[in-house]
Amino acid sequence: MQCADEARRMDESYKPESVELEAREFWQENHTFEVDEDPGKDQFYCLTMFPYPSGHLHMGHVRVFTISDVIARYQRMQGRHVLQPMGWDAFGMPAENAAIKRGVPPAAWTYRNIEDMRGQFQRLGYGYDWRREITTCRPEYYRWEQWLFTKLFEKGLVYRKNSVVNWDPVDQTVLANEQVIDGRGWRSDALVERREIPQWFMKITAYADELLAGLDTLDGWPESVKSMQRNWIGRSEGIELRFDVADGDALGVFTTRPDTLMGVTYMAVAAEHPLAEKAAAGDPAIARFLQECKTMQAAEAAMETMEKKGMPLGMSAIHPITGDAVPLWVANFVLMSYGTGAVMAVPGHDHRDWEFASKHGLPIVQVIEPLDGASIDVREAAFVEHGRVINSGFIDGMTFAEAFAAIASRFEEQGRGRRTVNYRLRDWGVSRQRYWGTPIPIIYCDKCGAVPVPEDELPVVLPEDVKVTGVGSPLKDMPEFYEADCPTCGQAAHRETDTFDTFVESSWYFSRYASYDCNTAMLDERENYWMPVDQYTGGVEHAILHLLYARFFQRLMRDLGLSSADEPFTNLLTQGMVLKDGAKMSKNKGNTVDPQALIEKYGADTVRLFMMFAAPPEQALEWSDDGVQGAFRFLRRFWSAVHANAGTKSVAAIDTANLNDAERELRRKTHQTIEKVSDDIGRRYTFNTAIAACMELINAVNKLPDVSAQSVAVRREALDAVVLLLSPIVPHICHKLWQVLGHSSAPVNAPWPAVDESALQQDSIEIVLQVNGKLRGRLSVPADISRDALSALALADENVDRFVAGKEVRKVIVVPGRLVNVVV
RNA sequence: GCCCGGGUGGCGGAACCGGUAGACGCUACGGACUUAAAAUCCGUUGUCCGAAAGGACGUGUGGGUUCGAGUCCCACCCCGGGCACCA
Numbered sequence: 078m079q080c081a082d083e084a085r086r087m088d089e090s091y092k093p094e095s096v097e098l099e100a101r102e103f104w105q106e107n108h109t110f111e112v113d114e115d116p117g118k119d120q121f122y123c124l125t126m127f128p129y130p131s132g133h134l135h136m137g138h139v140r141v142f143t144i145s146d147v148i149a150r151y152q153r154m155q156g157r158h159v160l161q162p163m164g165w166d167a168f169g170m171p172a173e174n175a176a177i178k179r180g181v182p183p184a185a186w187t188y189r190n191i192e193d194m195r196g197q198f199q200r201l202g203y204g205y206d207w208r209r210e211i212t213t214c215r216p217e218y219y220r221w222e223q224w225l226f227t228k229l230f231e232k233g234l235v236y237r238k239n240s241v242v243n244w245d246p247v248d249q250t251v252l253a254n255e256q257v258i259d260g261r262g263w264r265s266d267a268l269v270e271r272r273e274i275p276q277w278f279m280k281i282t283a284y285a286d287e288l289l290a291g292l293d294t295l296d297g298w299p300e301s302v303k304s305m306q307r308n309w310i311g312r313s314e315g316i317e318l319r320f321d322v323a324d325g326d327a328l329g330v331f332t333t334r335p336d337t338l339m340g341v342t343y344m345a346v347a348a349e350h351p352l353a354e355k356a357a358a359g360d361p362a363i364a365r366f367l368q369e370c371k372t373m374q375a376a377e378a379a380m381e382t383m384e385k386k387g388m389p390l391g392m393s394a395i396h397p398i399t400g401d402a403v404p405l406w407v408a409n410f411v412l413m414s415y416g417t418g419a420v421m422a423v424p425g426h427d428h429r430d431w432e433f434a435s436k437h438g439l440p441i442v443q444v445i446e447p448l449d450g451a452s453i454d455v456r457e458a459a460f461v462e463h464g465r466v467i468n469s470g471f472i473d474g475m476t477f478a479e480a481f482a483a484i485a486s487r488f489e490e491q492g493r494g495r496r497t498v499n500y501r502l503r504d505w506g507v508s509r510q511r512y513w514g515t516p517i518p519i520i521y522c523d524k525c526g527a528v529p530v531p532e533d534e535l536p537v538v539l540p541e542d543v544k545v546t547g548v549g550s551p552l553k554d555m556p557e558f559y560e561a562d563c564p565t566c567g568q569a570a571h572r573e574t575d576t577f578d579t580f581v582e583s584s585w586y587f588s589r590y591a592s593y594d595c596n597t598a599m600l601d602e603r604e605n606y607w608m609p610v611d612q613y614t615g616g617v618e619h620a621i622l623h624l625l626y627a628r629f630f631q632r633l634m635r636d637l638g639l640s641s642a643d644e645p646f647t648n649l650l651t652q653g654m655v656l657k658d659g660a661k662m663s664k665n666k667g668n669t670v671d672p673q674a675l676i677e678k679y680g681a682d683t684v685r686l687f688m689m690f691a692a693p694p695e696q697a698l699e700w701s702d703d704g705v706q707g708a709f710r711f712l713r714r715f716w717s718a719v720h721a722n723a724g725t726k727s728v729a730a731i732d733t734a735n736l737n738d739a740e741r742e743l744r745r746k747t748h749q750t751i752e753k754v755s756d757d758i759g760r761r762y763t764f765n766t767a768i769a770a771c772m773e774l775i776n777a778v779n780k781l782p783d784v785s786a787q788s789v790a791v792r793r794e795a796l797d798a799v800v801l802l803l804s805p806i807v808p809h810i811c812h813k814l815w816q817v818l819g820h821s822s823a824p825v826n827a828p829w830p831a832v833d834e835s836a837l838q839q840d841s842i843e844i845v846l847q848v849n850g851k852l853r854g855r856l857s858v859p860a861d862i863s864r865d866a867l868s869a870l871a872l873a874d875e876n877v878d879r880f881v882a883g884k885e886v887r888k889v890i891v892v893p894g895r896l897v898n899v900v901v
Numbered sequence: 902g903c904c905c906g907g908g909u910g911g912c913g914g915a916a917c918c919g920g921u922a923g924a925c926g927c928u929a930c931g932g933a934c935u936u937a938a939a940a941u942c943c944g945u946u947g948u949c950c951g952a953a954a955g956g957a958c959g960u961g962u963g964g965g966u967u968c969g970a971g972u973c974c975c976a977c978c979c980c981g982g983g984c985a986c987c988a
Contacts, residue, residue: 170987617983622984
């Protein structure tokens with residue numbers, strides 16, 4: 078007897094490892110997640126931002142891939158034909174750093190990491206079509222990227238120009254912003270210098286207006302992301318005008334505030350501006366200042382927070398209206414690469430100009446007054462809002478728009494300026510002076526210049542067996558790589574040794590999953606079946622760069638006839654970070670938790686459940702070991718609740734007319750839960766509240782212990798529902814429990830449960846009673862009660878009466894189905 | 902500095918359209934079971950006053966709108982993400 082009990086208990090106890098293996102084998106044997114194009118089916122493309130193969134899975138990965146997998150599995154149960162692929166963003170700096178540290182070539186290190194991580198992903202039960210796996214460092218992938226670049230070259234959408242990099246004078250190498258710490262090289266500790274070198278650019282600005290307008294069509298994107306992109310593109314209407322400089326030079330500037338033109342009291346140019354260099358030639362102090370400006374980081378954040386410095390150049394510009402002399406300064410915060418490298422300064426009506434003027438004792442003049450006539454003093458603070466023009470001669474009294482038009486027309490007549498649109502967005506510099514990246518397919522010929530590598534010579538293959546030292550790219554020491562014949566004239570030439578920014582690979586991989594094995598073109602007609610991505614999920618840190626570049630590439634591919642979609646991602650979900658002790662999990666901080674160890678201890682379902690339960694996906698998630706334990710406990714309760722109710726072979730049909738109150742209430746709860754979970758997973762992506770609702774339902778099942786046939790049937794209905802509702806989140810345990818409940822199908826292939834509206838009906842509802850907005854009582858009333866009857870009942874209530882107590886009732890507010898508020 | 906978020910019990914969070922603040926879970930405490938421990942189950946758990954009934958206070962800070970504000974408006978403080986070569 079005891080032995081039999083023991084045996085049954087063993088059988089019924091939850092053992093994640095075997096349960097999860099069984100489910101995984103089922104999916105694998107049935108090729109469950111392998112999908113091909115089927116025009117008769119409603120397709121759904123569910124994609125996660127692919128990972129960099131760092132070698133170890135971290136909690137951030139588990140979180141984002143689980144979110145996406147839950148959505149994919151839910152959509153599948155909705156009857157959609159779901160594609161969920163996976164791949165590797167395999168080029169990047171960490172491989173070079175590992176190579177320097179350990180002497181392993183980046184390629185070998187990367188491939189090894191991919192093997193390790195693929196195994197970990199499979200253990201987590203994600204429903205990927207692994208046949209479509211993409212690895213960006215493989216020539217069969219990047220050859221198409223090289224091909225695209227040569228097409229863009231032909232279309233004039235790429236060009237070469239000088240631009241600024243961080244130069245480490247000791248290591249003789251270019252540093253990434255991340256490698257500059259407090260203005261010094263991370264390895265050499267040398268003061269980093271700004272250096273201009275020729276680099277390739279893609280004309281993203283040619284698409285600025287379209288990228289901006291496209292945001293209005295992205296109803297499935299978070300407003301915050303769209304807003305960040307709008308501000309990043311930074312479209313502004315203004316005028317471009319020319320200030321003459323004393324001895325024949327001219328200074329072009331752009332302004333969005335021509336109405337403040339009479340308030341210009343000085344001009345500032347960048348250190349690299351020709352006028353600054355001209356002044357420096359005759360003045361050692363200016364030359365020293367320009368030299369000082371070179372030891373400055375390229376990052377905008379560093380620039381904006383540094384001390385604003387400047388000095389007069391001893392030259393003047395001529396004000397285009399008054400003809401007055403305006404002093405010319407050089408300033409470290411004006412950048413040669415932004416706009417014209419010069420700004421007109423209006424300290425009375427611009428914060429930064431005001432600060433600089435105050436510091437250097439430059440005059441501050443008021444030329445705008447507030448429309449409401451409020452009194453202001455520009456000596457105290459800049460007034461930056463639009464207003465009415467004053468102290469400005471022919472434009473006095475005008476509004477912003479009137480003054481803008483008047484100034485623009487005058488300059489256009491004089492040929493001194495014109496109306497124009499300016500963008501904050503700059504063209505995308507794609508050259509990197511690094512080895513581990515896609516070779517830029519260009520050959521430099523002394524006679525023919527820069528020549529794209531012809532299609533039949535692609536791919537330009539990156540040699541993988543190299544020694545990385547950290548000083549320059551190994552490609553520069555490999556004549557077998559860089560020696561080439563000019564494709565045009567055939568004479569000896571040399572190959573570009575720079576590689577692409579790794580953002581280039583991630584700007585089109587989503588399309589390639591559809592045409593993953595096509596070796597005759599970048600994309601084929603299958604692209605049209607899957608694209609655009611229905612649901613894209615990834616870190617909010619990619620809100621601007623990656624997502625903007627991908628939107629740009631989508632348009633490039635469209636304009637080359639490779640795709641018909643304007644936008645690559647219809648719906649976007651940005652997930653928050655995983656924190657521990659309030660800080661981002663990172664190796665540096667030593668606060669990481671290894672997902673692998675947890676999976677071994679509790680199983681994949683527990684880890685998935687905790688991740689989805691601890692916080693809604695967009696928020697930061699605080700790690701908690703106790704919370705993981707709690708998730709495991711819940712799965713055990715879930716397991717035993719199902720087993721406790723699975724004994725009866727045949728379950729009676731539910732006779733809805735003959736349920737007692739408790740049974741009817743449990744049924745209502747079952748269908749309320751189906752309704753809520755469908756909305757939480759399908760629309761709101763609030764997986765935490767979906768799980769909470771399922772927990773409540775299981776608690777309610779356990780509280781209905783009656784063994785009558787109808788009670789058994791109602792409990793089974795609830796458990797059938799909850800197994801299906803939780804199956805996208807904890808798919809392995811649900812796969813097993815579905816069998817335990819006597820079903821021969823698998824939840825992954827089952828339809829999503831439907832709500833029985835009649836089960837939701839309620840005869841009486843609870844109404845809250847308030848006096849002056851404070852809760853004073855509750856009332857159970859018929860669901861269809863009239864407003865007047867409700868109002869009368871409320872006033873008659875003794876709790877309400879206690880607080881009304883003879884005072885005059887001024888108003889009674891009735892919110893049907895919710896509350897009555899008596900105002901006295 | 903600029904752009905975008907966030908701030909609710911001891912903790913993670915819930916409250917979806919301005920209508921019961923604290924669902925669900927964790928922790929802690931009390932109890933049951935056990936020779937014992939673990940596991941499990943039951944109960945309590947925002948703060949203060951009160952024996953209780955009940956009351957007052959309470960969503961970063963200060964103001965405002967409203968019958969009613971965690972939710973809307975204004976100002977401020979703190980924390981996080983991004984700022985173009987980390988991915």
